[in-house]
Amino acid sequence: AIERADADVSIAITGYGGPEGGEDGTPAGTVWFAWHIKGQTYTAVMHFAGDCETVLALAVRFALAQLLQLLL
Secondary structure, X not given: OHXXXXXXXXXXXXXXXXXXXXXXXXXXXXXXXXEEEOOEEEEEEEEOOOOHHHHHHHHHHHHHHHHHHHHO
């Protein structure tokens, strides 16, 4: 997809914001991340506490903060 977009950077986020987790027992608040920067892929998994809105906000903040760190 990044080749089609002709982009140097991409971010992917998926997970369980809540109130329930996954059918496999993964708890709510578990979020997976991937960053692809100029041919290199980085990944992380985080666990955030709070309701769905809070988890979403924390996930976006984390993704952008990590992107800045990776670019520096």
